[in-house]
Amino acid sequence: DTGVSQDPRHKITKRGQNVTFRCDPISEHNRLYWYRQTLGQGPEFLTYFQNEAQLEKSRLLSDRFSAERPKGSFSTLEIQRTEQGDSAMYLCASSTGTLLTDTQYFGPGTRLTVL
Amino acid sequence: GQQVMQIPQYQHVQEGEDFTTYCNSSTTLSNIQWYKQRPGGHPVFLIQLVKSGEVKKQKRLTFQFGEAKKNSSLHITATQTTDVGTYFCAGSRLYNQAGTALIFGKGTTLSVSS
Numbered sequence: 001d002t003g004v005s006q007d008p009r010h011k012i013t014k015r016g017q018n019v020t021f022r023c024d025p026i027s028e029h030n031r032l033y034w035y036r037q038t039l040g041q042g043p044e045f046l047t048y049f050q051n052e053a054q055l056e057k058s059r060l061l062s063d064r065f066s067a068e069r070p071k072g073s074f075s076t077l078e079i080q081r082t083e084q085g086d087s088a089m090y091l092c093a094s095s096t097g098t099l100l101t102d103t104q105y106f107g108p109g110t111r112l113t114v115l
Numbered sequence: 116g117q118q119v120m121q122i123p124q125y126q127h128v129q130e131g132e133d134f135t136t137y138c139n140s141s142t143t144l145s146n147i148q149w150y151k152q153r154p155g156g157h158p159v160f161l162i163q164l165v166k167s168g169e170v171k172k173q174k175r176l177t178f179q180f181g182e183a184k185k186n187s188s189l190h191i192t193a194t195q196t197t198d199v200g201t202y203f204c205a206g207s208r209l210y211n212q213a214g215t216a217l218i219f220g221k222g223t224t225l226s227v228s229s
Contacts, residue, residue: 033216042119042203042219043158056216091157093217102207103148104217106157 002026004094004107012113013082020078021110025094032075033104034067035091036060043091043106049075082114117142119206121220128227134191136223138204145207147180147187148217153200161189161202194227201225 005024013019025032030051035043046065047057051072061067064082069075079086089111093104118141128134138147146165150158162171164180164187171178177190187204201224205217 035217040221042205042221043217045216045218048216058216089157103160103163105160106150109157 004092004105006090006092006107006110008110009108010111010113012115014115015082015084017082018078018080019082019112020076021090021092021112023075023077023092023094023107025073025075025092026096026105027073029094029096029105030072031095031102031104032069033093033095034075034077035093035106037089037091037109038087046077079112082112084114087112087114117206117218119204119218119220121204121223123223124221125224126226128194128225130196130227130229131193134194134198134225136189136202136204136225138187138189138206138220140185140206140218142206143184145184147184148205148207149178149187149189150203150205150219151200152203152222156200158203191225194225196227196229199225199227 007022032049034046037043045058046061047067049069052069064080067077089109091109092107095102095104120139122137148163149161152158162178168182169180175192179188201222203219203222205219
């Protein structure tokens with residue numbers, strides 16, 4: 001399978017714990033995005049990488065959130081001191097293309113439940 | 116900030132009936148993308164529209180992009196049970212002239228009874 005993969009698929013944690021998610025994009029894609037989706041809502045943009053550079057972060061990304069893409073390939077999203085409001089599906093997407101035709105392909109997501 | 120609105124939020128149809136979902140943006144879009152998400156699944160890319168007034172067809176699905184590039188629609192002819200899911204439109208917003216973030220609508224959830 002050459003699609004976007006994410007690990008783990010499900011994570012249950014207690015409030016206050018730290019969690020880290022991993023995303024492996026499609027191999028030739030240089031752009032990587034993180035989104036968050038809650039029930040009944042569309043995905044909300046969190047942050048974006050062009051190769052290893054983090055070029056934009058949403059206001060949704062509080063100081064407890066950090067994302068890295070150290071070698072321009074896989075990316076990690078860490079949430080420190082988790083809160084119940086962090087419970088959501090965290091989606092990763094990757095793309096390659098021009099500014100006007102940047103089709104994004106989504107991974108299966110990591111579903112986080114904070115107890 | 117930029118917003119993308121979709122209506123209706125829910126639609127139930129009998130198999131064989133047509134279905135349409137509408138998408139409106141508060142600002143002009145560089146392009147619009149449509150995704151389908153099955154229950155428990157992740158968004159799957161359907162199509163991208165770039166040109167003003169563009170119309171594209173995929174079998175029973177017809178996608179339109181408005182002349183002002185602020186609205187779009189997805190029309191499904193003769194729905195089937197396999198069409199069940201949530202359909203999202205997403206407008207592109209340029210970031211730093213180096214990439215795009217998708218601004219998603221809340222989606223239209225389609226249910227089909229046979």
